[in-house]
Amino acid sequence: MKISVLGAGSWGTAIAIHLNRLGHQITLWLRDKNQFEEIVSTRHNKKYLDVDIPQEISITTDLKEAVTNSEIVVIAVPSHAVREISEKLKEVVDKNFIVVNLAKGIETSTLKRMSEVIKEYLSNDVVVLSGPSHAEEVVRQIPTACVLASLNVKACEIVQDAFMDENFRLYINKDVVGVELGGSLKNIIALGAGISDGLGFGDNTKAALMTRGLAEITRLGVALGSDPLTFLGLAGVGDLIVTCTSMLSRNRRAGILIGKGKSLEEALKEIGMVVEGVNTTKSAYRLSQINKIEMPITKEIYSILFEGKNPYEAVYSLMTRDKKHELHGI
Numbered sequence: 001m002k003i004s005v006l007g008a009g010s011w012g013t014a015i016a017i018h019l020n021r022l023g024h025q026i027t028l029w030l031r032d033k034n035q036f037e038e039i040v041s042t043r044h045n046k047k048y049l050d051v052d053i054p055q056e057i058s059i060t061t062d063l064k065e066a067v068t069n070s071e072i073v074v075i076a077v078p079s080h081a082v083r084e085i086s087e088k089l090k091e092v093v094d095k096n097f098i099v100v101n102l103a104k105g106i107e108t109s110t111l112k113r114m115s116e117v118i119k120e121y122l123s124n125d126v127v128v129l130s131g132p133s134h135a136e137e138v139v140r141q142i143p144t145a146c147v148l149a150s151l152n153v154k155a156c157e158i159v160q161d162a163f164m165d166e167n168f169r170l171y172i173n174k175d176v177v178g179v180e181l182g183g184s185l186k187n188i189i190a191l192g193a194g195i196s197d198g199l200g201f202g203d204n205t206k207a208a209l210m211t212r213g214l215a216e217i218t219r220l221g222v223a224l225g226s227d228p229l230t231f232l233g234l235a236g237v238g239d240l241i242v243t244c245t246s247m248l249s250r251n252r253r254a255g256i257l258i259g260k261g262k263s264l265e266e267a268l269k270e271i272g273m274v275v276e277g278v279n280t281t282k283s284a285y286r287l288s289q290i291n292k293i294e295m296p297i298t299k300e301i302y303s304i305l306f307e308g309k310n311p312y313e314a315v316y317s318l319m320t321r322d323k324k325h326e327l328h329g330i
């Protein structure tokens with residue numbers, strides 16, 4: 001198949017290499033001219049994912065050239081850029097290709113999920129790919145399992161056939177809302193897990209954050225129409241585990257830096273790649289207020305990131321909340 005990948009960050013680069021290995025004809029589109037020169041001349045993308053980029057992958061900064069005759073177009077930019085890319089795609093769309101979205105986030109200005117943003121501009125089928133999938137491991141062909149979700153299951157099946165191999169297993173889940181929310185909201189908890197690690201707390205603390213984090217993700221998800229079981233799947237607890245425990249996670253690493261006393265700006269500069277949990281915390285905090293859903297961890301992360309609350313005080317606030325029954329409100 002002819003497949004275009006839009007965005008040459010770590011995930012875009014890794015998925016392009018993966019799809020090239022599967023024998024597809026791949027075009028990798030990127031915006032930045034300097035990065036384009038670097039990749040074309042060195043076949044490396046040093047800042048984002050330092051692996052060999054095979055010669056068969058075409059590299060371009062011309063979006064029309066990238067998507068012309070493509071059967072699948074993969075969006076692999078950060079969530080804050082998905083609207084801009086979708087708008088540009090609308091202008092060059094010449095065929096009813098399937099759009100596969102990799103970005104994990106909730107738009108801060110509209111509180112929309114990424115597939116909702118894309119659908120504002122394109123009538124094409126949109127398939128969401130989510131789940132525990134650090135680019136650095138996928139590109140090394142380490143066994144990985146993820147989920148595809150779409151309003152059109154047939155489109156998921158086409159993507160499943162095109163993207164799967166013995167090291168990259170894809171399940172289908174019809175719960176688009178749950179899959180998108182799971183992949184986005186776990187990044188907030190990963191920031192929290194990192195902050196806990198940075199403060200020097202232990203495994204008990206992280207396990208508590210992950211478990212209670214999953215409880216509040218599920219609460220919001222169900223209020224917004226998700227199937228609660230989705231949060232026990234790869235796009236829920238699966239991604240939560242990988243992001244909260246791996247040193248490859250940008251969200252967790254940003255949290256560690258903040259826990260060690262760096263400001264949010266310093267932490268983001270040091271990571272140098274997108275840390276989706278920051279914007280998602282803003283969106284989820286607003287969604288919890290609008291829908292009157294209790295999300296105590298999200299609220300404390302919001303206070304640390306945007307209101308200057310001391311992380312120790314945030315942990316104290318969480319530990320001294322009203323006494324509760326564990327399953328109440330889940």
Ligand SMILES: NC(=O)C1=CN([C@@H]2O[C@H](COP(=O)(O)OP(=O)(O)OC[C@H]3O[C@@H](n4cnc5c(N)ncnc54)[C@H](O)[C@@H]3O)[C@@H](O)[C@H]2O)C=CC1
Nearest residue numbers: 008009010011012031077078079081103104134135273274
């Ligand atoms: N890196 C990973 O392992 C995974 C990432 N994701 C998600 O995939 C999305 C992309 O993440 P990464 O590739 O890791 O990000 P990254 O920070 O490594 O790279 C982002 C790329 O997008 C480009 N970009 C930014 N704004 C743009 C715009 N307006 N137009 C065109 N290009 C633009 C940047 O120049 C950069 O090349 C995020 O939502 C992330 O949460 C999901 C699963 C795994």
Ligand SMILES: O=C(CO)COP(=O)(O)O
Nearest residue numbers: 131132133134249250251
């Ligand atoms: O979503 C991811 C892995 O599934 C990537 O997480 P980070 O953005 O925290 O690296």
